Amino acid sequence: MVLKKLQPLLEDAARPKVGQNLKYDINVLANYAVQLRGVRYDTMLESYVLDSTASRHDMDSLALKYLGYKTITYEEVAGKGKNQINFSEVPIEQAAAYAAEDADVTLRLHETLWPRLAENPALVTLFEDIEMPLVPILAEIERNGVRIAVDMLRAQSRELERRILDIEREAHAIGGQVFNISSPKQIQEVLYDKLNLPVLKKTPTGQASTAEDVLQELALDYPLPRLILEYRTLSKLKSTYTDKLPEMINPKTGRVHTSYHQAVAATGRLSSADPNLQNIPVRTAEGRRIRQAFIAAPGYKILSADYSQIELRIMAHLSGDAGLQQAFRGNQDVHRATAAEVFGVGLDQVTEEMRRNAKAINFGLIYGMSAFGLARQLKIERAAAQAYVDLYFARYPGVKDFMERTRALAHQQGYVETLFGRRLYLTEINASNQVRRQAAERAAINAPMQGTAADLIKRAMIAVSHWLATSGADAKMIMQVHDELVFEIAESAVDTVREAVRACMTGVAQLDVPLVVDTGVGDNWDQAH
DNA sequence: CATGTCACG
């Protein structure tokens, strides 16, 4: 058998491998009990590290872009849609040509991409020390999968179904007609044409918006918007989560296996798809019931470990602002500290409202805040929001300088960098269209924080994975959610692993402010929070 | 296949 002949080569770490999207190959071979080792160069990741903003990093696109070569597509050999045949059914001559081209093009891409990457030592380090080591780790997390309490989700689906039907009946009664509440178009007709409610906002295409914040506003004066909001919340939970997750369980493993995409997000973050496990509800009690269905196997526990305020801490580090650094060094509640500074009161004089406003300001900072955006978020006058911004910058001058430096650098270079030299190109930073240019400026301010956070947790995953392998602890990493890592751990090993994970996560970098990690343990993901 | 909406960090 061919695989038996190749196995020693594939498993020999001393023989370096070049490939395109090697995580895929690792997982395919793992299904045949072959451990692919020596994974050295992934051309998809070479392309991503060179320019994360490129629209695609698949082999066909890269071949066209870098080699001027049009590859044989998979559809050309296997067909598409319902007529598509299995690759094993493709005639051997065609299959051989396709497969050989694949190998040839990948190597040629590497020979083109690597010298470009090698021109920038920081990118080489990023590639060799972060992105490539992460590949087999992501593959393993995907294969580990997550255990799901199917019965619990099915029961939730049935309950949601009942409540949705009730709301539907009531909404139709108030609207005076039967209409599809899932259809923004039909909602518009009922709310704005039939019931003559005021149009508070329009969508980008000029339609009267029925988005959440608009309906919230209208709900103060009318009954129907409230019902539509409830309907939307419940049907979102049902269609996206309680109905869908049980369908996604792999019958062979009895678990749900997501795919982590390592070359999608422009900032360096991972993304998760099929299913997306990075947007499981948490903000409402209703939604958290779904997390209760993410469970550990018998005899095991779920551990969640997340970075506290990671992006603001990075901002404190990158900006060097003394006040912000002081707040983190004293391990203060940073929103409270901000409120005290901005509103000029003692820490113990900060009211709930002051803290809420300060929190919105802190979020705004991470997003490249404008007074307009802050005003909309806080539902206050733009002038009042501007006053907050001015006050903030007066109290944290280092942050203001950092923002201005970052903006200037982005204009001058056409890109910004994370702490580890990851680049984000901003093609519209010098656009003549003001709206686009300002959007690029906000992205320029956000990217170093979001991207550095991504670099840090990737390093943490590598450190944790190494610790797990060498310690032999009975524990598996099962999810990553941007600033959080989730594990399934044998009960007897929980305390040890918890502290090791914390040490790995806090120790990945020495910033000017401490990295803090909160952990929780439970029988399910909700309890672990 | 585009659009609007909404789930997460």
Place this chain on the structure above:
DNA sequence: ACGTACGTGACATGA
């Protein structure tokens, strides 16, 4: 006068 908070993925609708 303009019109936005940063980054993702998935769903239902309706052409």
